[in-house]
Amino acid sequence: MIKIKLRFIVVYLILTLLALAFLIPFIWLVVESFSPLNNIGFTIPSTFTLAPFEHVLTNSTFIRSIYMGLIQSLGATFLSIIFAVGPAYVFSRKSFKFKTTLLLGVLLLTGFPVFSLLVPTFIFFIDTGLYNTVIGVILFLGVLNLPIDIWIMKNSFDQIPKSIERASIVDGAGTLKSLIYIFIPLSLPIMAVLIILNFVINWGNFYVPFILLSSSHLLPISVRIYSFFGAFSVRYNELAALSIIYTIPAVVLYIFAQKYMIKALSGGIKG
Amino acid sequence: MSSVEMKNITKMYDKVTVLKDLNLKIDDQEFFVLLGPSGSGKSTTLNTMAGLDTPTSGNILFDSEDVTYFDPNKRGVAMVFQDYALYPHMNVYKNMAFPLKMKRYKNDYINKKINEVANILGIKELLKRLPRELSGGQAQRVALGRALVRDPKIFLLDEPLSNLDAKIRSQIRNELKLIHNDLKKTFVYVTHDQQEAMYLGDRVGILNDGVIQQVGTPQEVYSHPKNLFVAKFLGEPEINIFELDKNDGGFKIGGVPVDGHNFDKLNKITIGIRPENILLEKKSERDMPLKIVIRAKEFTGSGFIIIASTDEGKEIRIISDQANMDVGDLITAYIDYEHAILFDEQGDSINK
Ligand SMILES: Nc1ncnc2c1ncn2[C@@H]1O[C@H](COP(=O)(O)OP(=O)(O)OP(=O)(O)O)[C@@H](O)[C@H]1O
Numbered sequence: 342m343i344k345i346k347l348r349f350i351v352v353y354l355i356l357t358l359l360a361l362a363f364l365i366p367f368i369w370l371v372v373e374s375f376s377p378l379n380n381i382g383f384t385i386p387s388t389f390t391l392a393p394f395e396h397v398l399t400n401s402t403f404i405r406s407i408y409m410g411l412i413q414s415l416g417a418t419f420l421s422i423i424f425a426v427g428p429a430y431v432f433s434r435k436s437f438k439f440k441t442t443l444l445l446g447v448l449l450l451t452g453f454p455v456f457s458l459l460v461p462t463f464i465f466f467i468d469t470g471l472y473n474t475v476i477g478v479i480l481f482l483g484v485l486n487l488p489i490d491i492w493i494m495k496n497s498f499d500q501i502p503k504s505i506e507r508a509s510i511v512d513g514a515g516t517l518k519s520l521i522y523i524f525i526p527l528s529l530p531i532m533a534v535l536i537i538l539n540f541v542i543n544w545g546n547f548y549v550p551f552i553l554l555s556s557s558h559l560l561p562i563s564v565r566i567y568s569f570f571g572a573f574s575v576r577y578n579e580l581a582a583l584s585i586i587y588t589i590p591a592v593v594l595y596i597f598a599q600k601y602m603i604k605a606l607s608g609g610i611k612g
Numbered sequence: 613m614s615s616v617e618m619k620n621i622t623k624m625y626d627k628v629t630v631l632k633d634l635n636l637k638i639d640d641q642e643f644f645v646l647l648g649p650s651g652s653g654k655s656t657t658l659n660t661m662a663g664l665d666t667p668t669s670g671n672i673l674f675d676s677e678d679v680t681y682f683d684p685n686k687r688g689v690a691m692v693f694q695d696y697a698l699y700p701h702m703n704v705y706k707n708m709a710f711p712l713k714m715k716r717y718k719n720d721y722i723n724k725k726i727n728e729v730a731n732i733l734g735i736k737e738l739l740k741r742l743p744r745e746l747s748g749g750q751a752q753r754v755a756l757g758r759a760l761v762r763d764p765k766i767f768l769l770d771e772p773l774s775n776l777d778a779k780i781r782s783q784i785r786n787e788l789k790l791i792h793n794d795l796k797k798t799f800v801y802v803t804h805d806q807q808e809a810m811y812l813g814d815r816v817g818i819l820n821d822g823v824i825q826q827v828g829t830p831q832e833v834y835s836h837p838k839n840l841f842v843a844k845f846l847g848e849p850e851i852n853i854f855e856l857d858k859n860d861g862g863f864k865i866g867g868v869p870v871d872g873h874n875f876d877k878l879n880k881i882t883i884g885i886r887p888e889n890i891l892l893e894k895k896s897e898r899d900m901p902l903k904i905v906i907r908a909k910e911f912t913g914s915g916f917i918i919i920a921s922t923d924e925g926k927e928i929r930i931i932s933d934q935a936n937m938d939v940g941d942l943i944t945a946y947i948d949y950e951h952a953i954l955f956d957e958q959g960d961s962i963n964k
């Protein structure tokens with residue numbers, strides 16, 4: 342009896358310590374973001390202040406980087422979702438030569454280190470004038486997520502019963518209308534999850550905009566945060582404030598789509 | 613006006629031939645039932661009519677117009693599926709409105725039409741419900757409704773009642789018959805249930821292994837089956853089969869010779885006698901006596917099914933109004949030879 346209790350205590354102690362290890366940086370981040378500039382290091386500040394947020398949110402460079410981050414991640418998200426629908430439908434519903442091979446190719450691409458393509462892309466973008474443009478970043482980020490989007494969406498479409506599709510076709514819907522009225526609405530939970538997944542991945546992507554953009558007014562927040570470290574003296578409290586702002590969209594999206602997430606992860610489409 | 617003709621339809625999936633040179637003529641306004649066991653190709657036949665499948669070879673004509681390669685929505689057919697196939701994310705109203713929306717009808721018309729059909733089918737109170745909130749019977753009514761609002765030339769129904777319990781099945785079956793009488797449209801109905809087929813069909817086509825075995829009115833196919841398969845597939849309990857070898861230049865059942873004039877060339881025949889054609893009392897001179905031992909009696913409500921065995925140990929079934937004998941009794945029954953059906957060695961029916 343006592344032995345079991347002891348084991349419990351030890352396990353919980355270890356778990357608590359682990360949790361703390363993960364939490365401490367966040368706590369520090371929050372504390373730091375409300376601290377005056379002179380509070381350096383891991384200490385409780387003498388006063389709390391909103392000044393770092395105020396400074397970050399009134400600084401047009403930072404505002405612009407948030408705006409750029411949103412445009413680039415959302416643009417790329419919708420690009421890949423829209424371009425995934427067609428192939429996902431074809432892979433799910435049509436049979437054609439080399440289908441399995443192609444499908445395996447898509448699956449392989451989901452794990453492919455696409456960053457290795459950044460150098461040739463860089464050169465290609467310079468040649469075609471896409472270098473240092475928002476469109477260029479959106480295109481690359483969009484393509485990056487396309488394979489996994491196709492794969493997940495195909496699996497979602499697979500769960501729609503054949504007879505429902507057949508009913509819609511006999512009822513007069515062509516392929517496109519069947520997609521719009523039947524397939525996409527029935528896959529809405531998965532779509533929501535995909536949108537979040539894509540957005541969070543794009544929002545957090547550092548290398549792609551870092552390499553494909555040069556003008557500072559185009560840099561998204563992910564790159565802008567990094568540029569803090571190049572400054573002569575790092576303003577840690579502002580860095581912390583910007584980092585917190587940086588995490589907000591992902592958190593908001595998760596909360597917003599929680600309902601869909603649970604649905605999507607717990608069993609897909611049912612009649 | 614909408615007749616359907618299938619000419620030399622062959623359908624192959626990869627190397628498997630599912631329909632073999634199938635020919636069918638379905639008349640305008642006919643209630644045609646396609647009957648066959650599971651895997652015989654009924655759905656495939658229906659799907660090729662609907663345009664959901666394309667035949668490997670052969671042609672499909674609607675009113676002598678070749679529609680073989682028409683898209684489903686160009687054919688003017690409505691279809692009802694075994695699993696209802698209601699759109700799960702739309703309520704009943706929207707489900708029924710869907711085919712009309714696809715045809716760009718005005719909302720006023722759609723509304724009027726849905727109310728009209730909902731009244732006929734008694735689903736008015738369900739219009740706001742989602743498919744998952746419906747019972748099986750209700751869901752199938754809605755699926756029927758979705759077909760009815762369209763006013764199609766041809767109705768295709770793929771085992772629409774097979775997921776329902778007996779009571780609702782017979783109820784909707786009756787309604788279907790009445791709807792067909794009212795609408796005067798062509799119905800093609802697929803089922804594996806022979807009783808349903810006989811009840812509903814103006815004519816029945818029996819399909820086995822992708823080959824049409826026989827087409828005819830329910831009475832024709834029941835009383836004059838073209839082959840053993842049809843004879844055995846129709847009727848409940850199953851037809852009694854006696855396989856006979858030639859003996860002393862003739863055939864005998866229970867020691868009694870079978871009369872017939874053209875047995876000369878045959879070494880084996882099969883006689884099929886429906887359970888209601890084995891009599892407990894002799895009615896005509898040609899009836900053949902058969903000694904049997906009663907094994908069991910089943911009360912069916914309107915009569916009895918008697919299970920008995922012959923001298924040779926063959927089990928037979930008899931349908932009878934009354935059964936005033938006991939299990940174990942040895943009695944003489946009579947084969948109504950008038951209604952016996954003869955088959956040759958290949959299982960094709962032959963004249964007596
Ligand atoms: N898409 C397909 N690919 C390969 N074989 C198929 C396909 N569809 C049907 N078949 C085969 O064709 C045959 C006939 O199928 P079909 O669905 O038409 O039978 P059915 O008479 O409707 O049977 P059930 O009563 O079980 O619905 C079956 O052997 C089936 O395995």
Ligand SMILES: [Mg+2]
Pocket residue numbers: 654655656770
């Ligand atoms: Mg079928």
